[in-house]
Amino acid sequence: NVRDRDDATLTPVDQKETEGDITITAAIRQAVVRNESLSVNAQNTKIITRNGVVTLRGPVESEAEKIKLHAIAKQTPGVVQVDNQLEIKAP
Structure with missing residues (x-):
């Protein structure tokens, strides 16, 4: 992805390997995938957890999806803490 070429942004490679961070990421991913109201883009959001701080990245279809993913x-x-870097997909 073009947006991932910038070394200042987190990518899934930056996921911490602590049990707690892996558990958090897995729990969020499961909740997102189970939520059938979310678009495929939203279900494929990048979820990166480092020391309990979750970064959400990628395109979503609407502001409502962005808010829903943040809440999850x-x-x-x-x-x-949640660092919501989700972007609403251009029409």
Whole structure:
């Protein structure tokens, strides 16, 4: 992805390998995939957790999806903060 070429942005490779961070990422991913109201783009969002801080990246279809993904991440046990970098896909 063009947006991932910038070394300042987190990518899935930056995921911490601690048990807690892996558990958080897995829980968010499961909740997102189970949510049938989300678009394929939203279900394929990049989820990166580092020390309890979750970064969400990628395109979504609407502001409502962006808010819903943020809420899912924020409600996940162990999450300290959510950095919502989701972008609304251009029409």
